[in-house]
Structure formats: C-alpha cells, structure tokens
C-alpha cells in the first residue's frame with residue numbers, strides 16, 4: 377500500500393475498532409511525519425481524506441481530533457473474528473428457509489476426483505478449438521460489447537438452441553421462448569419464482585436430484601416425494617396422496633439417479649394430471665444427448681398440447697460444467713413473467729461465453745463433439761457393464777444403462793453410505809443411492825459415473841469395488 381493509504385487505513389481501523397475514541401487528539405501532520413520518518417505530503421493527504429469522510433475534525437487552535445459526531449457504538453461496527461464467534465446467535469438470526477439449504481461447502485470439500493465420478497470426459501474436450509474461439513472473441517471485443525445484454529440471452533445463441541431442440545429433442549419452441557441461464561440450477565430457481573408460492577406443494581422424484589431440493593426449500597415450498605419405479609414417476613401414487621400439488625420436477629428422458637426412461641403412458645398421465653389440476657411440469661433434460669440403445673426419446677414438452685411444461689436444458693453435461701450455461705424453454709404466455717423474474721435476479725446472463733458458444737454450435741463443432749463423445753461414452757459404459765457383470769453377476773442390479781454418463785448399481789445387504797465413505801478414502805468415487813431419497817431409502821447401491829473414467833481404469837476400479845463390497849462388515853457388526 378502507498379504511504380498515504382497506510383496512514384489512512386491505520387487511523388480508520390483504529391477508530392472503527394474502538395482503539396481511538398471520539399474526541400481523542402491525534403498528532404499534528406508535522407509531528408507524525410517526523411515520527412514515521414516520511415515526508416509530510418502523504419500524511420497531509422491521509423488527514424484530508426479522513427476529515428472529508430468524517431473520521432477527523434479540526435478546529436483552529438485546538439488541532440485535529442477523532443470526530444465527536446461519530447456514534448459511540450462505532451467500536452462494535454466491525455467485530456474482529458474472535459469477537460464475532462461470541463456473538464449472540466439469537467440476534468444474528470437468518471431465515472428459516474436458509475437453514476434448510478444444502479451445505480455447499482461440505483459438499484465441495486468432500487469432492488475428489490477418481491474412478492466412478494459422475495462427470496464428463498474432461499480429457500476429451502476439444503480445448504484447443506474452444507480456446508481458439510475464445511481468443512477470436514476476446515480480440516474482436518468492441519465498445520458495444522460492454523453494455524448490458526438481452527436479459528433473455530444472446531439472440532444468435534437462442535436461435536441455435538431452438539433449432540437444435542426442435543430437430544434433436546422434439547421440443548416445440550422458437551427462439552423467443554428460450555431464456556439463457558447460468559446452468560439448470562438457475563433455470564429452476566427462476567421457474568420457481570414465477571410458478572410457486574411459499575407453502576405450495578411440489579412433487580419430486582423419489583429418489584431424485586438432491587440439488588433441486590435446495591431451490592424449492594429456499595422458496596418455502598413443501599417437497600413431496602413421489603416414488604419412481606421401472607416406468608418412471610408413479611403419477612397415480614402422487615395424485616392419490618398429493619393431488620393438489622402446484623408443480624412437479626421430472627427427469628423423464630433419463631431419471632436421476634435411477635436412469636429409467638419414463639414410459640409413454642406415464643408421460644400422458646402426468647400431462648393429463650397437470651392440465652386437470654392447473655399444475656406445472658418442470659422437465660429437467662440434463663443428459664439425453666447420449667443414448668446408447670434404441671431411438672432417442674423425445675421430450676415430454678414435445679408431447680404437451682397445453683403449454684404446461686417448462687423445459688430446462690444445460691451445457692454442463694454435453695460440454696462442461698464450469699461454462700455455467702443452460703436454457704429454459706418458457707411457455708409462450710409466461711415469457712414476460714420469466715423475464716421479470718430474471719431481471720430481478722441478475723439482469724441477464726454474461727454475454728462473452730454465449731457468443732463463443734453460438735459460434736461453437738454454428739460452426740458444427742457442437743454436433744461433432746456429441747457424435748465423438750457418444751462413441752467414447754458408449755465404450756466406457758460397455759466396459760463398465762461387462763466388468764460389473766463379471767464380478768457381481770446377479771448381485772448387482774444395474775439400472776439406467778441405456779443413456780447418460782452414469783448407471784446405478786443396486787446392491788442388497790449393504791450400507792451404501794458407510795461403504796461410500798470408506799471408498800472415498802481410497803479415491804474411489806461412490807455416490808450412495810440412499811442419499812437421493814428424501815424419506816427412507818427403499819434401495820441401497822451406488823451411482824457409478826463412467827464419463828470421466830477411462831476404459832483402462834475401469835477394470836481395476838470395479839475390482840476394488842468388488843473387494844470393498846465383499847469384505848464389508850456384516851450388517852450386525854456395522855450396526856454395532
């Protein structure tokens with residue numbers, strides 16, 4: 377820091393934390409400069425600044441003092457960390473909704489890389505190509521690029537996404553309905569602000585996507601778990617118990633985490649329920665680009681004739697998660713509402729990477745990347761299935777193998793959380809199935825990602841998993 381800044385900060389801090397009291401005299405600029413062995417100029421400047429901000433006052437003949445008009449409580453305004461620990465928790469109350477949120481620091485602190493991580497193939501991303509596009513855009517930035525962008529997102533990118541969704545995902549939309557968001561999580565947040573009030577019931581798949589719970593909880597909604605079976609969300613069970621729910625969040629193309637594809641009859645039942653009840657369906661289509669068996673499944677939104685579905689997609693899986701770009705396909709009559717909610721939240725998405733992505737798609741790299749990665753993931757998936765079969769045989773029931781970047785292995789007689797914690801110490805990334813249940817876990821097992829695990833790593837990793845499961849303590853001793 378400059379000398380001037382050091383003198384200024386030194387006084388300001390001493391006044392704010394109470395070491396210097398109101399009315400207390402401070403040395404003259406000449407004396408202080410002499411004492412510090414510095415020139416008088418920085419001291420003069422610092423005193424002038426402190427006076428201008430109201431920390432000092434000077435009277436002719438009586439020198440400079442700490443301003444008498446400062447409130448006596450000033451000394452408590454900036455507690456030191458040690459003091460803040462002792463503060464009365466009752467007086468530092470935060471919202472009840474906030475207390476229900478997911479412990480994000482705990483989650484990130486426990487994240488490690490290793491086999492079975494549910495992530496993309498980072499090693500296969502065409503980084504040089506992407507970097508080239510980023511550089512091109514950075515070089516060509518113009519003054520007008522500095523202004524706020526369209527709160528719905530860059531028009532060119534929205535056009536490209538709409539075209540892609542119409543042709544590949546059977547989504548009925550045009551670019552005016554596409555809102556660019558910073559990942560599906562923000563899309564869900566905006567949809568919740570528009571569609572739900574505190575106290576409203578929301579169906580969530582059981583087991584279901586854990587991070588979505590935080591969004592509904594922070595909006596004060598009541599989450600009601602509705603079980604998932606081999607056909608997807610059990611609509612009849614939901615309607616019987618919580619028929620009046622305002623909304624439902626579903627992953628029909630590849631249920632997270634079980635991986636089942638929602639059957640046509642369940643899709644139609646869900647659309648009928650939503651229409652007759654005046655409820656909303658939020659479709660989270662997070663990884664359906666990669667399907668290895670059968671025809672691609674079209675979106676639920678494409679079947680909807682009553683504009684009940686809000687469709688959310690993301691580039692986190694198909695490209696990479698740090699991009700933080702996703703999109704919402706908004707029913708036409710709700711576009712203005714979504715826009716208002718968006719504006720209140722963050723005024724709109726940052727523009728730079730949207731422009732890069734628009735070119736990435738427009739120049740054909742996106743389609744090429746998906747084609748290439750489908751082959752990479754298919755191979756990783758095949759090797760994983762083969763190795764699981766070899767070691768576990770019928771002891772592991774695999775679900776959700778036809779699409780995405782993970783499968784779920786249901787295992788009987790284990791405590792998945794306990795085994796998962798032990799595996800993490802050994803750099804094996806096993807996400808316990810039971811942690812995706814809001815109520816009692818009906819099944820135990822692991823979500824096994826294969827997207828970021830190379831075919832050379834998989835056999836040894838499955839072997840380690842097998843050893844871990846085989847050597848587990850018996851249920852009785854685990855309980856003890």
Ligand SMILES: Cc1ncc(COP(=O)(O)O)c(C=O)c1O
Pocket residue numbers: 558559560561562585627632660662689690691692697701702
């Ligand atoms: C079910 C589900 N939805 C959405 C996402 C992606 O979220 P985001 O776009 O916020 O990165 C994931 C990522 O793991 C997911 O598992």
